[in-house]
Amino acid sequence: MKILIADDSRVMRQIVIRTLRQAGYDDHDIVEAEDGADALAKVSSEQPDLVLSDWNMPNMTGIECLQALRASGSAVPFGFVTSEGSAEMREKAANAGALFLIAKPFTEDTFKEHLDGVIA
């Protein structure tokens, strides 16, 4: 399985990768994107099986990326990993077609809770 991780923070991408491994998802291919525009391009070029994306990013936000993906006909499973976990953001994410929203700070248990069933 190929997982695309989009976050403008390199440190946070590493923390997401580390947490995936700690949660037991350690034998998957990881592709990194540094903003929403990069993620959009890499969904097309890399054909990931899952996108884990930050919300607030320069160039193109995570929600704009998701909306662009759905508008282009892509149904790639998409989840947010973001510091903003308010009810309002969760509703926006769900309405745009996100499977889940993991709020930062997260633990390996948070990842397991949201990703079991999504990652084979």
Next chain:
Amino acid sequence: MTTTDTGERRRASDTRPVITDLIDEATVESIAAEAWVALVGEDEVLVPLPGDLPADILSSWVDVVGPWTGSVVLTTGRATAEELSRALLREHAPEVLDDEDVADAFGEIANVVGGNVKAALPGPSALSLPQVGNAPLVRNQADVCRLDVLWRGEPVAISVQGALPPLPGSTPTRKNEVS
């Protein structure tokens, strides 16, 4: 017909909350403690004690714009900001950290703390991308919720501070950076 501006309508619409009406230190402390454990490390605790910040300090912050507008600012010694960055990077930390590494890691802590502070405030609000450098000025002492903690014995100040000056007629303010 001319009308006289009595100021009544302006005064009625000028009421706005200050941060201490919306969030308390205990909530900020809880948010920061959770961020530290998740990002910095499981055994990393914040001790709620004030300490003297060194002369060479660095701040990271995010801005919140909404019914309450201001910044969530972390300030610590530059050396402590570097130590925090190393803790986040763990085995990926290079031998010599460059400014970009510190800006990324220290900014991300402000982003996580700020995002959770934003979620505790009335919305809808927008959150900026994190910035690192000299903290925004405190423009209204009455619109500040500040928490002083020690991490590994080093002082860290967490300030949730309004961006706007006090309204006319309210308590006078003094300009003061986090120090």
